[in-house]
Amino acid sequence: MVARWQAELGMAAFLAVIGVITITGALEYGVGWSPSGPEPGAFPFYMGIIVLVASLANGLRAALPLLRPGLWAERPFLKPEQLRLVLGFTLPIFGLVVASLMLGLYVGMALYLFGTLVFQNRYPVLKASLIAGAAPVFAYFLIERTFRVAMLKGPLEAWLGL
Numbered sequence: 001m002v003a004r005w006q007a008e009l010g011m012a013a014f015l016a017v018i019g020v021i022t023i024t025g026a027l028e029y030g031v032g033w034s035p036s037g038p039e040p041g042a043f044p045f046y047m048g049i050i051v052l053v054a055s056l057a058n059g060l061r062a063a064l065p066l067l068r069p070g071l072w073a074e075r076p077f078l079k080p081e082q083l084r085l086v087l088g089f090t091l092p093i094f095g096l097v098v099a100s101l102m103l104g105l106y107v108g109m110a111l112y113l114f115g116t117l118v119f120q121n122r123y124p125v126l127k128a129s130l131i132a133g134a135a136p137v138f139a140y141f142l143i144e145r146t147f148r149v150a151m152l153k154g155p156l157e158a159w160l161g162l
Contacts, residue, residue, distance in 0.1 A: 005065045007077035012059035019052030092116055104154025106136035 022044055029041030078086065092115055100108030114132035117123040123131075140162070143149050153162065 002077045003065075004075045004077045005062050008062035009059055012055045012062055015055035016052055016059065019048045019050075019055060022048030022051065088120060092120075100152055100154075102154065104157050105152040106140055107154055107156050109136045109139065 026041035026043075026045035026048060029044075030039030031041045031045040032039050033042075092112060095115070096108050096112040098108075099111050103111075110132045113135055114128050117128035117131060118125060140151075143151055144162075
């Protein structure tokens with residue numbers, strides 16, 4: 001099991017890298033003051049500095065258990081029941097993304113809704129099927145017909161000529 005301080009130290013390191021990347025990218029565009037105002041990289045540069053400093057502070061705070069064992073060093077990052085809840089949310093979302101890329105957004109939406117309604121919310125299969133079938137149809141007419149915004153299509157939409 002991952003201890004909380006390890007997870008926090010890892011996230012602080014990850015965000016410090018993001019801050020350094022932001023600062024480095026901003027330097028390419030200039031971070032000073034020009035006759036017309038701040039150069040294009042000024043805002044990202046200062047945001048990168050804020051992210052870097054904050055992540056270093058969080059990293060130091062996360063490293064305290066190394067300096068003073070017993071402070072909160074052994075508190076788990078996630079308990080098993082919390083991990084189950086997190087995975088119960090993230091795995092279906094990952095499935096939605098994969099299904100949408102392979103089969104199209106509307107088919108992915110229908111599969112995601114059906115799965116979450118039946119397996120997580122214990123809906124009856126018939127009720128879940130009706131909701132999972134109606135929601136993508138509604139979304140199609142709202143997004144594609146009303147607002148005229150094309151969304152990701154798959155083989156079913158191509159077969160239906162949508």
